[in-house]
Amino acid sequence: MNTNIDNTANITSESMSDYLVVVNPDVLVTKDIIRIRQFIAREIGDESMVGAGVHIPLFRSVFPERYEQDFIELLEGVSRKQAGFAIYTSRVDSHRNADGRDSLFINVANVKPLVALHQQLLHAFELPVQDYRPHIMVAGRIQNAAFARVLPQISQQMFVRSFNCHCFSLLKRSAAGGKYVKVRDFVFGDIEHMVGSLFNYAA
DSSP states (O other): EEEEEEEEHHHHTTOOEEEEEEEEEOOHHHHHHHHHHHHHHHTTTTTTTTTTTOOEEEEEEEEOGGGHHHHHHHHOOOOHOOOOOOEEEEEEEEEETSSOOEEEEEEEHHHHHHHHHHHHHHHHHHOOOOOOOOEEEEEEEEOOOOHHHHHHTTTTOOOOOOOEEEEEEEEEEEETTTEEEOOOOOOOOOGGGGEEEEEEEOO
């Protein structure tokens, strides 16, 4: 499926959506990340970041809603071939963006399974391989003097957690912005090669 639509005249009259494919941490990891956000929110006086989604982004594209079912079918094909794997986080890190705003995120220690999955998604959509750094965003692109003072207390702190990845999720929002809502989960279907599967111990 090629989501690069050339007929711009038709696009302007269509309903466009912003689609995001993500991996969700488990409940315990999610709660720990929300606690960090709550601490930052109290320090800078901005509660808006607390309710943002906690996830590892895999793929994002904006295209007309009439292609949604094709998109779902391609994601089903990728998920059926995918085996489950464990994800390990390592530490909290920060990045100064070109516009002078700061972002705070959590690094993934074992990037290979997620990079491979990202490449599978790009291949399914006939897109070239791109640089990809798996991460969980804690606070993105914030320009706030108080945030700059909080960063040294948090950045480079260890955040050693692990969780099993057995699916990815498709989220959707208006191309104009707003909050993402879940469309559906895609459970991995390669049972034979999942860690701990009985198939691994066949005689």
